[in-house]
Amino acid sequence: MNSLDPRIQRAEPRLSRITEVQLPPLDHWPTYEVFVQRTRGGHAQHVGSLHAPDPDLALILAKEQYARRSQCVSLWVVPTEAILWTSAEDEDLFHPATDKSYREPQGYLHTRERLEKYRDRLKPLS
Amino acid sequence: MYGNLVVRPDDIENWGKKVHEEDPEKLAEFEARIDRGEKIEPHDWMPFEYRRQLIRLIEQHAHSEIIGALPEGTWITRAPNFRRKLALMAKVQDEVGHAQLLYSAAETLGKSREAMINDLLSGKSKYSNIFNYPAKTWADTAIIAWLVDAGAIINQTTNSKGSYGPYVRALERICWEESFHLKYGYDSVVHLATGTPRQRATLQDALNRWWRPLMHFFGPPDQQSIHTEKLVRWKVKLATNDEMRQQFLDMYVPKIWELGLTIPDPFLHKDPDTGKWIYTDPDWEEFWRVINGNGPCNKERLAVRRFAEENGRWVRDALRPKNAHYVTPLA
Numbered sequence: 001m002n003s004l005d006p007r008i009q010r011a012e013p014r015l016s017r018i019t020e021v022q023l024p025p026l027d028h029w030p031t032y033e034v035f036v037q038r039t040r041g042g043h044a045q046h047v048g049s050l051h052a053p054d055p056d057l058a059l060i061l062a063k064e065q066y067a068r069r070s071q072c073v074s075l076w077v078v079p080t081e082a083i084l085w086t087s088a089e090d091e092d093l094f095h096p097a098t099d100k101s102y103r104e105p106q107g108y109l110h111t112r113e114r115l116e117k118y119r120d121r122l123k124p125l126s
Numbered sequence: 127m128y129g130n131l132v133v134r135p136d137d138i139e140n141w142g143k144k145v146h147e148e149d150p151e152k153l154a155e156f157e158a159r160i161d162r163g164e165k166i167e168p169h170d171w172m173p174f175e176y177r178r179q180l181i182r183l184i185e186q187h188a189h190s191e192i193i194g195a196l197p198e199g200t201w202i203t204r205a206p207n208f209r210r211k212l213a214l215m216a217k218v219q220d221e222v223g224h225a226q227l228l229y230s231a232a233e234t235l236g237k238s239r240e241a242m243i244n245d246l247l248s249g250k251s252k253y254s255n256i257f258n259y260p261a262k263t264w265a266d267t268a269i270i271a272w273l274v275d276a277g278a279i280i281n282q283t284t285n286s287k288g289s290y291g292p293y294v295r296a297l298e299r300i301c302w303e304e305s306f307h308l309k310y311g312y313d314s315v316v317h318l319a320t321g322t323p324r325q326r327a328t329l330q331d332a333l334n335r336w337w338r339p340l341m342h343f344f345g346p347p348d349q350q351s352i353h354t355e356k357l358v359r360w361k362v363k364l365a366t367n368d369e370m371r372q373q374f375l376d377m378y379v380p381k382i383w384e385l386g387l388t389i390p391d392p393f394l395h396k397d398p399d400t401g402k403w404i405y406t407d408p409d410w411e412e413f414w415r416v417i418n419g420n421g422p423c424n425k426e427r428l429a430v431r432r433f434a435e436e437n438g439r440w441v442r443d444a445l446r447p448k449n450a451h452y453v454t455p456l457a
Contacts, residue, residue: 003426004260005200011433021247021432023240027442031230031455048296049230049455051239053445065223069303081453088167 032058033083034066035076044076148173160361165291168234168457176360181235183362184293188228189246189253193427195221197261198270206264213310217271224300231292233455247432249419256339258421265318265332271311276378277343279304280370289361292457319385334390341408344370375403
């Protein structure tokens with residue numbers, strides 16, 4: 001192969017001998033999900049996935065792939081298959097079926113009004 | 127670095143039947159979600175054609191990143207000084223990193239990374255046409271880092287407003303990293319443009335050779351059809367190829383002229399009435415010839431990828447865990 005790249009010239013004739021490559025499933029290893037904690041005091045956040053043969057290499061590759069420029073104080077990697085998840089398609093799971101205002105701050109908006117209404121009663125009896 | 131999704135005429139003919147077989151109720155829900163500006167996540171119901179076109183788009187984008195690292199990578203050993211060498215290595219590493227992010231995003235749609243790479247190596251999947259041209263001199267790397275990355279940023283910023291969550295998230299990160307490439311490229315170009323007459327001549331020569339591939343970069347004028355409309359409706363395609371080309375010319379022609387360089391198209395000018403750039407037809411026959419495998423570097427690019435996969439195989443085999451089984455990445 002006549003190339004402008006000296007490295008390619010050096011790789012000849014081995015390079016031109018390889019005419020077909022078929023990668024079998026899992027040739028590039030299984031996947032890990034990566035989480036980055038960007039600042040002390042912040043949550044670790046999911047940033048993506050990568051392929052790695054084992055957890056140690058997953059951490060090394062995660063550092064290269066997800067923390068080579070951005071701020072990071074801590075990295076987590078988790079085998080994708082270890083994660084249990086609910087699908088975004090089932091997000092209605094998280095919509096309350098009944099009125100749950102009793103567990104929300106917004107359920108307590110009228111406290112002050114009640115106090116104003118009965119203010120007279122709170123005056124000291126003289 | 128990537129040009130726009132090219133909707134090929136044969137795709138349009140072979141496409142469509144499945145769309146009409148989709149459950150109309152689910153399709154309406156899906157389209158309403160997109161209309162509301164919400165993102166689609168990997169396990170959501172999605173039309174067959176949405177999935178197919180997105181896999182094709184993201185996969186082509188990933189291949190473009192990994193092949194795009196090659197013409198620039200050629201110059202790492204011959205960079206003019208140590209700082210430029212470090213910067214070029216950082217840029218090439220970014221491009222390969224972008225490929226990894228994009229392969230992961232495409233994998234969430236159900237196609238394994240191995241299957242994508244097999245399709246790249248067999249020539250079944252395409253990548254951005256511009257990387258089938260050679261980087262003959264150091265000035266070529268400056269033009270690539272400035273103008274090819276500028277085009278890629280326009281395209282990627284546009285695509286980052288798309289509807290598929292994992293792709294959008296990958297693009298946000300990629301665009302952030304590309305901003306370094308653009309600054310580095312511009313700095314390299316300005317260095318040559320303000321240098322000796324010989325440096326200026328080398329830069330002009332590089333621009334002359336890259337101008338046509340740059341005009342091809344966003345793809346041929348779109349075929350108007352019901353199917354491109356569908357891709358627009360589903361926020362897979364967010365701007366026409368011509369819209370992005372015009373944006374590129376608007377942003378970069380004045381900057382190129384400012385450097386005292388000549389653009390090798392005497393007909394290029396902005397129509398004062400329409401505000402649109404008018405240019406010589408960049409020979410779309412050549413575009414199709416190159417995309418179909420007959421450009422100056424197509425064979426070399428794929429040969430190098432095959433060589434890399436084949437030579438790394440023993441490392442991957444030695445490290446592969448026993449009893450591993452494949453799970454689709456989550457996001």
